[in-house]
Each structure stands twice: as structure tokens, then as C-alpha cells.
Amino acid sequence: MKATLIYGAGDVRVETVPDPKLREPTDAIVRVLRACICGSDLWPYGSKPPQDHGDRIGHEFLGVVEDLGAEVTGLKPGDVVVAPFVWADNTCDFCREGLQTSCRHGGQWGSNDVDGGQGEAVRVPQASGTLVKLPVGEDSALLPSLLSLSDVFPTGHHCAVTAGVDARTTVTVIGDGAVGLSAVLAAKRLGAERIVLMGRHTARTDLGRAFGATDVVAERGDEGIERVRELTGGDGTHTVLECVGTKPAIETAFGVVRDGGTVSRVGVPQYPEVPADFGVFFRNITLTGGVAPARAYIEELLPDILDGRIEPGKVFDRTVGLDDVPDGYRAMADRDALKVLIRP
Amino acid sequence: MKATLIYGAGDVRVETVPDPKLREPTDAIVRVLRACICGSDLWPYGSKPPQDHGDRIGHEFLGVVEDLGAEVTGLKPGDVVVAPFVWADNTCDFCREGLQTSCRHGGQWGSNDVDGGQGEAVRVPQASGTLVKLPVGEDSALLPSLLSLSDVFPTGHHCAVTAGVDARTTVTVIGDGAVGLSAVLAAKRLGAERIVLMGRHTARTDLGRAFGATDVVAERGDEGIERVRELTGGDGTHTVLECVGTKPAIETAFGVVRDGGTVSRVGVPQYPEVPADFGVFFRNITLTGGVAPARAYIEELLPDILDGRIEPGKVFDRTVGLDDVPDGYRAMADRDALKVLIRP
Structure with a gap:
């Protein structure tokens, strides 16, 4: 599949990487419908020292469940789901306190062999805890606002x-x-x-x-x-x-x-x-x-988006395909774009 | 009357100063029954540059109302009262929010011609708002714990x-x-x-x-x-x-x-x-x-002291007369005493 990698400041590339596969029985594979570029991605984009290998990047995405490990509950293939920007089991004591960013079994996208969000698909660890099912179809007009539940709005x-x-x-x-x-x-x-x-x-x-x-x-x-x-x-x-x-x-x-x-x-x-x-x-x-435990807030914020009471997705003012993600980074860094949506 | 002044690091003296008199119709004069030395008094005691005039010091006291301005309500001569370590009108918006330390008409003891607490008597500005009446006599065994309501316990x-x-x-x-x-x-x-x-x-x-x-x-x-x-x-x-x-x-x-x-x-x-x-x-x-708005808490904490459920006054482990206040400072600075009570 194709995914975005960062090689250093100003150097973001879209390359072919291995397709994600289930590794743990708690994993899911999600095909990405929408992803986006975060203001926090601009910090490494502005200052990361150059390196000869790329690091996967992107931590906001929603998509369709393609495959599920044996222990994943509450989800089935074909479900449209959103992922918060930190994955978590959603059952440990920190998660129960609403601090999924400190989950005892959680972690961050794009590191430790977990895919980044700016690609065609993602292996999602702790899928039962991490993913939230969205009651919409793949072509919903609400996808931008629902994607905002991944990070920026929470x-x-x-x-x-x-x-x-x-x-x-x-x-x-x-x-x-x-x-x-x-x-x-x-x-x-x-x-x-x-x-x-x-x-x-x-x-x-x-x-x-x-x-x-x-x-x-x-x-x-x-x-x-x-x-x-x-x-x-x-x-x-x-x-x-x-x-x-x-x-x-x-x-x-x-x-x-x-x-x-x-x-x-x-x-x-x-x-x-x-x-x-x-x-x-x-x-x-x-x-x-501090860093927002987005997962803690998704269920509370979702109804307001589904009902159309709020449209947080209005922060997206540009959409790019995966190949044009480097342009998206440039546009955000130059303040040409407020926030860039990615349709892989 | 006699009162404590600080001339610089390590130089605290008890001297004769003018007797306090009513100046504003919102003032009260309180004869001090008990005062004490605060850990925060040790910062100037440790580092204040020497000067040729003394500054009044002390901000924790309880005493007996001796005289009242025409506009003071809720108090009468003879009442035993405790003063929080910052005086306040207790009616402005900050006071109503429980932040009497930011009172729009408040201030600190020992500055701007207001007496310090480590003396025989104090002119109390905004007396209706500042002072809290205590339902005890001048010889109550509870005085140390009640004095703690001035600062240390709140x-x-x-x-x-x-x-x-x-x-x-x-x-x-x-x-x-x-x-x-x-x-x-x-x-x-x-x-x-x-x-x-x-x-x-x-x-x-x-x-x-x-x-x-x-x-x-x-x-x-x-x-x-x-x-x-x-x-x-x-x-x-x-x-x-x-x-x-x-x-x-x-x-x-x-x-x-x-x-x-x-x-x-x-x-x-x-x-x-x-x-x-x-x-x-x-x-x-x-x-x-931050700095504690002691006034906001006195009514809540008082019953537990009156009922004997708590004894915050146990922090006082030494008592001195007014003339021995300099010894009290030394004892606290040397960690010989935990907290020194003053009986003028």
C-alpha cells in the first residue's frame, strides 16, 4: 500500500510500504477513508533532522474495518470507524478515568511498527478499545466532521x-x-x-x-x-x-x-x-x-455532529489525494491552508 | 502600644508604635489576644536587606473588638474575632467567588499604614468583611486552633x-x-x-x-x-x-x-x-x-474546631510574650520550633 513518511524537515514522501496484517488477536485492519494533517505534524515538518529512512506519520483517520483479530469485540468488517489519535485498551484504570492518553497498554500511531494514519490502511492495536463505530456510510457528507473526532475537535x-x-x-x-x-x-x-x-x-x-x-x-x-x-x-x-x-x-x-x-x-x-x-x-x-484523551470524548460529541448541531469539519479548507500529501504539508506550513483533509 | 518590626534579615525588634485609631467608618480596632509567626515571615527574616526604619510584620491574629467605625455591622465591642491574613470587604465580585485575596478593596497587614498582627492591637480595615466573630471567651482553650484559622489551617x-x-x-x-x-x-x-x-x-x-x-x-x-x-x-x-x-x-x-x-x-x-x-x-x-483566601473557608472550618473534631492548633509548639518575639523568629528559623504562638 501507499503511505506517508517523513525524512526530515520539509521532506515528506508518499511511498509503497508493506500492507498491514493482523499480528495480535486484538488488532483490526482499517482501510482509510479520510485522514488529515495536524498542526502538530508541522513541528517535525519544520525541524526534524534529515535521516536516510522515513518515519511513518499521521495520527488522525477514519475508515472501514477490513479484518479483525479473534479477540476483537463490538466491530465487524464493513463498519465505518473513527480512531482517536492515541490507541488504548479503554479498560485500564487510566482509561476508566478518561485518560486514554496514559493507557497502560496504549501507544501512538506511526511508531513501534504501528502504521501512521496518512496512508491507505492501518493496523489498529487494541481495536475494541480504540475504534468507535460511526452510524454512517462510506459516502456520508458528515465524514469531515466525524474525522475531526479523531483529534482536533476533542x-x-x-x-x-x-x-x-x-x-x-x-x-x-x-x-x-x-x-x-x-x-x-x-x-x-x-x-x-x-x-x-x-x-x-x-x-x-x-x-x-x-x-x-x-x-x-x-x-x-x-x-x-x-x-x-x-x-x-x-x-x-x-x-x-x-x-x-x-x-x-x-x-x-x-x-x-x-x-x-x-x-x-x-x-x-x-x-x-x-x-x-x-x-x-x-x-x-x-x-x-495537556494532550487530549480524544477517546474519552467521542461518544459525547458524536450525537451533536450526527444531528448537525455542530460542524467541526469546517476547519478543513483543502482536500488532497494521498499522492499530494507533500503539497498539503507545504500549504499548511505556509499558512495557505488551515487544515488539509486527505482522501487516499 | 508595642509591636514587632523587621529591620532586615535576622533583625526583628519589638518597639513602641502609635496606638491604632479608627480612620475610616469601616474600621475596627482589635486588641490582640493571640498572634503567631508564619513560615512566610521567615523569607524576609532570612533575606531582607537591612534598612534604617522598621517595617511592621505579622499577619495572623485573633483578638477582642475594642472600637468600631460607624459603618461596621455585625460586630460589637467585646466580641472575640479572628482575622484572615488578608483583609477584604467580602462583598465584591472576587470575594463572592471566594477569592478574598484579590478583593477589590482589600490589602495586606503591615503595609500602607495598616498595623501588622504581631503587636498589641490592630486597626482592621473593612472590618465587617474581614473579621469573623468567634463564639468563645478570651480565655478559651480553643484559642490556638481558632488562631490557626487566620492562615495556616485554611x-x-x-x-x-x-x-x-x-x-x-x-x-x-x-x-x-x-x-x-x-x-x-x-x-x-x-x-x-x-x-x-x-x-x-x-x-x-x-x-x-x-x-x-x-x-x-x-x-x-x-x-x-x-x-x-x-x-x-x-x-x-x-x-x-x-x-x-x-x-x-x-x-x-x-x-x-x-x-x-x-x-x-x-x-x-x-x-x-x-x-x-x-x-x-x-x-x-x-x-x-496559590495564596489562600482564608476568609472564604473560616465559616466552614470553624464548627469542626468548636466541636473538637480537629485540633489544627497543635502545630504551635512554643509560646512567647511580645517581648520575646525575636527569640521566636530565631527558634523557627533554626527549626527549633515548628510554629510560635505569641501572647501579647
Whole structure:
């Protein structure tokens, strides 16, 4: 089959790799209907040292069950399924606590001989726990939004949930990438009435407004902090959803959070430490968030997509075939595309 | 009257200062029955640059109402009252949210012409909001435990509450000072069944066991982390209560917290930043806590003291008169005393 490999910064290739086969009785083989490129794929795409062998890449996909190991329950060939971006048994103590990203028998796509998501098919370990059956056909118009359940929408949701967003909280979302916009949608869905989106790309912030942002702040740094404070009577917002991962973004988060408030971060941190000095301490600021246990949220979010109440798939603004995945990476890295959908 | 002043590191003096008088109609004058020395007083005692004038010091006291401004309600002369370690109107939006430390009209003892607590009397601003009436006489045997409501016990309680301690959470408390021991007592009161206390002073950890600690770990650093992990099946505890404030202590906290868990800190931070790298992110660790809004907790904690169900005042292991306050500082700095009670 064909699959995507990364050889180093700026060097993504689509090559022929061995077809996946069942290895463990808990495995499934899934033929990929839709995959996509994640903002977090852009970190290695931007900085990975060159190497002579490619590493499989991609961790968001949905597809059709083709083959099942003897111990897999709850699935049958032909089922349309979505996979969260980390595989997990969904039965261990961490999974039962809703932290499938720390599953005792889980792992990540594209490493340790597990396929990446940006290919024609994937061997899925712990298939009973990992995969969620979707009550749709292979040609459903809902596939983009359902694919978003793999990572980007639950990541925005995790950010809002861990921040404690509800109808009583004001919200600042930092970042107008696909995760930031998903966080806006998630905050709105959780009842937030005041959502300030910090971003400067009008096409993206327009989608943010459609998703529920009530205010857009294009300024950055101290100027951006001042602007959010102006909008909130000088106080900042109860919750801040940091969806970028850079040091300036997390510093802005601490600048716009209200005393007693919470900063939640889901942008993969490109910094080793965060401010935690006496000022942060005296203001009782909480820092939470982390890698989203998407699996924990899929059943909760799915009905809203099936009913058409939300359309998180609107973050996809470009579609490529598998052969054009390298172009998709370039488009996202150049900020030409917000998020690229792949139809293998 | 006599009051305590600090002139620099190691230089605390008791001197005659002007008697406090009502200035605002919202003021009260309180004659101090009991005060004490806080672990946080030891930071300036250890490092304050010398100066030619003394600064008033002390922020924990209970006493008797002597005089009241015209606008003070709910109090009368002769009432025995306790003051939280930050004064507040208890009516603004932050106070209503339980964050009296960020009160819009509040402030700190011993600055801006407000008396410190380590003296014979105190002018109390925003007296209606700040003071809590205690249903005891001036000679009550409960005074030490009631004094602990001013700071040390609510601080331990705040640490446990913000960490989310309950019957289902395992707990590590870092530090066997008065705050750490108070955090043990608070965690036990909130239902925690497994409480690991990290501390190496046997007299103190013995009190920690009496307060509810189930395990004591004397080791520090990597060795201490390993020991706590051994005690918890390799995983660490759901909650970690960091009651010291040093960089090694907060680093230990991140080392002993379970994936998905919470580190809460109430030790005044002597570090500018905390670890927040990909490892912390992937493990979904939350950092919370901060300066405790003691006022928010006094009514909740008071009945347990009045009924004798808890005795947080056991952290006081030495009592001095006002003239001997400098000895009290020395004893605490030398770790000769755990926490020093002052009877002016």
C-alpha cells in the first residue's frame, strides 16, 4: 500500500510500504477513508533532522474495518470507524478515568511498527478499545466532521473542559488555527457566552465568529493582552484556552487570565517552563490541559455532529489525494491552508 | 502600644508604635489576644536587606473588638474575632467567588499604614468583611486552633481543596512545616484515605501521623520521588500538596504526581518558573493553588474546631510574650520550633 513518511524537515514522501496484517488477536485492519494533517505534524515538518529512512506519520483517520483479530469485540468488517489519535485498551484504570492518553497498554500511531494514519490502511492495536463505530456510510457528507473526532475537535473540547468553561465563564482562545477554532466551538457548545478569539488571519477568525467567538483581537503580545483586558473591564477572562504551544502564546495566556482563573493548554509546548512566580501565585492562577484523551470524548460529541448541531469539519479548507500529501504539508506550513483533509 | 518590626534579615525588634485609631467608618480596632509567626515571615527574616526604619510584620491574629467605625455591622465591642491574613470587604465580585485575596478593596497587614498582627492591637480595615466573630471567651482553650484559622489551617485546606482531594484521591504532602501538617489534616478531613507525608523531622512527621498521614517518606529529591512511586505501584498520587515553596520541592511535586493528577502549591514560590515541557503536557498534569483566601473557608472550618473534631492548633509548639518575639523568629528559623504562638 501507499503511505506517508517523513525524512526530515520539509521532506515528506508518499511511498509503497508493506500492507498491514493482523499480528495480535486484538488488532483490526482499517482501510482509510479520510485522514488529515495536524498542526502538530508541522513541528517535525519544520525541524526534524534529515535521516536516510522515513518515519511513518499521521495520527488522525477514519475508515472501514477490513479484518479483525479473534479477540476483537463490538466491530465487524464493513463498519465505518473513527480512531482517536492515541490507541488504548479503554479498560485500564487510566482509561476508566478518561485518560486514554496514559493507557497502560496504549501507544501512538506511526511508531513501534504501528502504521501512521496518512496512508491507505492501518493496523489498529487494541481495536475494541480504540475504534468507535460511526452510524454512517462510506459516502456520508458528515465524514469531515466525524474525522475531526479523531483529534482536533476533542482537543479543543479537552481544552475547554479542563479549563472549566461553562455558561458563567468568560473565555479567551489564543490561536486561530484549527485547534483554536475547535476550542471556540467547544466553548460555545459548553455554554460560554463571551468568547474572545485572539488571531490575525481574517478568514480564520471569520470561521471563529461563525463557531461562536463574540470578539476578535488581532493584536499580539502586550498589546493583545491590553486589548483583552480592555474588553473585560481590566480583569481578563476566567478561562484561557491556549491553542498554539509557543512561549509568547503561553505568556499571553497568563497575561489575559483573570485572578482565580484557569489557563488550559493544548498546543504542544515548545517551551520547557511556564511563569509561576509570586504574581501568578498571588493571583491563584491554575495551569491545566495537556494532550487530549480524544477517546474519552467521542461518544459525547458524536450525537451533536450526527444531528448537525455542530460542524467541526469546517476547519478543513483543502482536500488532497494521498499522492499530494507533500503539497498539503507545504500549504499548511505556509499558512495557505488551515487544515488539509486527505482522501487516499 | 508595642509591636514587632523587621529591620532586615535576622533583625526583628519589638518597639513602641502609635496606638491604632479608627480612620475610616469601616474600621475596627482589635486588641490582640493571640498572634503567631508564619513560615512566610521567615523569607524576609532570612533575606531582607537591612534598612534604617522598621517595617511592621505579622499577619495572623485573633483578638477582642475594642472600637468600631460607624459603618461596621455585625460586630460589637467585646466580641472575640479572628482575622484572615488578608483583609477584604467580602462583598465584591472576587470575594463572592471566594477569592478574598484579590478583593477589590482589600490589602495586606503591615503595609500602607495598616498595623501588622504581631503587636498589641490592630486597626482592621473593612472590618465587617474581614473579621469573623468567634463564639468563645478570651480565655478559651480553643484559642490556638481558632488562631490557626487566620492562615495556616485554611492554607493547608486551600491546598487540598484546589488539588481536588476527596475520598477517592491519593495524596502526597511535601513539607513537614506547619502548613504541610495542616494540609495533612485538611486532606484527612476531606476524606483522603492515603496520605504520604514527605518530611524528615520526626517530631513533626509524628504530628503528621496524628493528623492523618498514612506513610512518611524522609528521603528527598530523586530518592524521595522513587520512594513515593514505590508506595503507589509506580504511579505517584492523584494529588500533590506542595507546602514548601522551593524549587526542589516543586520539582519533587511533579515527580510524584500521577498522570492526570494535580499539583497544588501554597508554599510562597522562591522560583520564577515551573516545569511545563512535553512530558508534563503528555501526562496532563495540572498546577493549581496559590495564596489562600482564608476568609472564604473560616465559616466552614470553624464548627469542626468548636466541636473538637480537629485540633489544627497543635502545630504551635512554643509560646512567647511580645517581648520575646525575636527569640521566636530565631527558634523557627533554626527549626527549633515548628510554629510560635505569641501572647501579647
